[in-house]
Amino acid sequence: MTLLTVEKLCVSIGGASILDQVSFDVAPGEILGLIGESGSGKSVTALSIMGLPPQGAKTKGSIKLAGEDILTARERRLCQLRGQAMGMVFQEPMTALNPLLPIGAQVAETILVHERVSKAEALERASQTLARVGLPPATFPLSRYPHELSGGQRQRVGIAIAIAMRPKLLIADEPTTALDVTTQAQVLDLLKGLVDELQMGMVMITHDLAVISTMAKRLAVMQSGRIVETAATEELLRKRRHPYSEALFAASTHKVELPPPPAAQRTLLEARDVLCAYPLPRQGMLTPRRALRAVDGVTFTLARGERLGLVGESGCGKSTLSRALLGLEPLQSGSIMLNGAPVRPNAADTQWRRTIQAVFQDPYGGFNPRWRVRSLISEPFHLLEEPPSGAAREDAVVDALTAVGLCAADADKYIHEFSGGQRQRIAIARALIIQPELILFDEAVSALDVSVRAQILDLLAELCRKRALSYLFISHDLAVVRSVTDRVMVMQAGKIVEQGATEQVFSAPQHECTRNLLASAPKLQIKNSAFQ
Amino acid sequence: MIRYLLGRLASLIISLIVASLVIFFVIEIIPGDPAAYMLGVGAQPDTLAALRAELGLDVSKPERYLRWVSGMLQGDFGISYTYRSPVSEMILERMWVSLPLALYALILSTLIAFPAGIYAASRRGKTGDFAVMGLSQLGVAIPNFWFAMLLVLAFAINLRLFASGGFPGWDKGFWVGMHALTLPAISLALPQAAILARIMRSALIDMLGEDFVRTARAKGLSRAQALRRHALRNALIPVLTIIGLQFSFLLAGAIVIEKVFYLPGLGRLIFQSISSRDLIVVESTVMLLVFVVIMVNFAVDIAYAAIDPRLRRRR
């Protein structure tokens, strides 16, 4: 018996087709993974099942929950079904909870809308539900507010809200994407346990094959509004019928062929006992201000030609360290020497600045929307005493663009004419144009879809083959760091807890933190990647 | 919570000090001697000196500032140059017209704006929304004193439901006073209500797009329930800011409206004092207006803390 049957679901907004003939079903106690890249229509599918399609959307086909059609149900009936028969967990735990209400009231509300029970009873049941999702009332009283909880704890509250009425169907839209790997592992375990215990059917939506392959019994692969392939996870791990699924799997397990590291050379970057601290708000009127040591005594060196990685969870201090290395953050103590010159947060100091450039995370916020690509990528020329002009400048722009796989004509375009992957190429071109000795990649591929990410990493390897590139690659993603670095450092709570040759650290981790990170990271094991 | 309040209180005190300094020095740069002005040409030097001493004009400027401020702290606003009566009494008398008028208008404007804004937001993109937004667009554009003139024309001169001006005083009874303030309050309130309704609507629409409202909908709350229980309280934060700002507009607007309705409020006192160069009255009245505005904004800050748990982190 199936719980949820989606048949030939079509959704269009203003004439543009968002979903095209989407069909799948879910049985009680089963987890179906819905996987695809951004813009493939995963979230619209989820919201349509909840009876909350985007405003102005036209729907066709049918969505049957235990035999009842969601698409034709009246709004009153849908309100009864939502929360009671089906619950939903959202991606962003930071914004999915009402900041003004305590968590107990938010969970109890699910019960109060559907049952005529007293407030006290609803709160009592809310506290049981919260205890079930790992927030026992003894340590997490119902009166806590969302801002007093961490991201993982908030996501647990989100799950408690969704399952408070023990619904038959749970929809989880990227439930762990915003979480760190170790938290992600815990939340995934929780969801799996709840599905078994309550015999719920679950649709889990994600872009991460590794995450879903450990969770779902069956997978449906989505591409631009269509489901291109549905199969049991085991089967799909062995062979893919559709070229898109094959490409997706290939990109997810993509191995970058990095050229061998050059022989040991002189030191390029040297950080010694770097300390960056922020004052915290006072606890009381008279207690002294305490400081958050975001970067707490970090010491490392990077040799010329070396490709160094830095991994750690969010809040470990890696972004603060990266800003300190770029001279954007004052140091409380310690020193950073770049090519023998001290790094200081002083804009006028161009001497050392021209030896380091950076590529940042956000492909959409990374460029001034009002400038042409030519001006965008030649901005670092500001650092040179005698920047090239005229034809020499144009040549440098074209060189940089072709080096990253774009063409000369792109120099005249504005940034909105490019896709996310192309934008990161332009960001790399901007970093390359003054041929700095060191490039800092700060989560440079984290916002990209897997297939685009694979291309950018390949570009990086190609650049390494062509020029003597030294870089520091900062990321929370262990697999990415593993593929593009020779040496790696692991950061936790402002300190570097382990460093060594990448393969060695990943195969024989010494520190507890590294071991935890590695154990939590979901692994994708493709048995046979032959395309049929 | 206490930390937050102490912080706001400190900034309140600093604001008051700076405001009083600004007002004092602006008034002080005025050339001319009030005592000479009062006695007219041909006054005897010794009478002039006596009057200067009586008015406290014979000491240095810093000392006069300190006397003015410490006097105000004790409720003594000095002596009016023209009426020779205590300024505090004059202000208090007028305050009983202006402040009730501003409050009356604030309540009216809120009572109109909240339902209108909520209604428009919940009917977003539909006829009801367009109707409310069109009306509010018009309301924002109408000068309140002209609207007041139209109200007088319609309700006082033609329908004879209200008096066209004047104030009988509160001693004739609360409702008599309120009746006299009704037309002024409506004319003050409507344009402000139009602004507030627009802010309410856009704040609500912003909140309706937030993730937590989607969470609420996924729980099984209807659109109206999600709006009432989740969006509304969050939307109050920007709306409160505007209400605080509006109070100062209403207080200032009351000065204009008093002229239309011949109300014996602070506005008339200020205009009389300006024309008779009675600067001590202008100085103190302006300070009082600024004081009320700053206090209202302080009250808004406290209201924030009551609404938003993120501000009362440490309990």
Place this chain on the structure above:
Amino acid sequence: MKAPTSLIVGGVISGVVLTAAACSLVWTPYDVKLLDVAQKLRPPSLAHWLGVDHFGRDILSMLMLGAQTSIAVALLAVGVGVAAGAPLGLWAAARRGGVADELIMRGNDLVFAFPSLVIAILITAVFGPGAINAIIAIGIFNIPVFARLSRGAALTLWRRDFILAARVAGKSSFRISWEHILPNILNLLIVQGTIQFSLGVLAEAALSYIGLGAQPPTASWGRMLADAQTLVSLAPHVALAPGLTIVLTVLGLNLLGDGLRDLLDPRLKAARG
């Protein structure tokens, strides 16, 4: 790209008012210095489209001259607000969290405690009434409006990666504010400028009405309403014409502002494709 309806309607109304004001510099239907007492308080007719006031002046001519005052005062007040407010806001954002930021923001709060009318009262007490007085009073009040707007918008931009990239390229915060921040907040300033312009028209009318603004013989809409007040039951057109002119002008400017916002909002632009 389709222009929003409000932009067209607002643009046309604002254009008409602007043209009338410009036209009155060289020509008005009647000379308002000549007082034709025989005609006084005549209702609208073919000869006098909007009627005649209590001195026998043609109301349409008075309104055209009044538009000059309104536009000049409101425009200069917006100019004062932008010229002082935007740099202050940009400076505060560039020094976010620092002493300059704190001082500028506290200063803003302080100015907000003085409603423009109170500023006008203070200035009048010192210098006496006049149009300049109105410009200063409204202008001072506009400064914190633009400072806050610029600071808020600039702060979100300072968090963007392209500003980081510019800093990595060694640019000073002054240069970044000028090259990167200002062009990106210009839209917001233009939209807010139209809104403050309309508020300025309203404020000028109110100040003139209570006698703190433009003084006779300068024509002013608020002044006309003050004169009309006692005559409202006798000759309603004397009060209706200036009032409706103000409403229409402010409405037009607000619609123009709304339309500009829709047109310039990048989010809406993306949705329109």
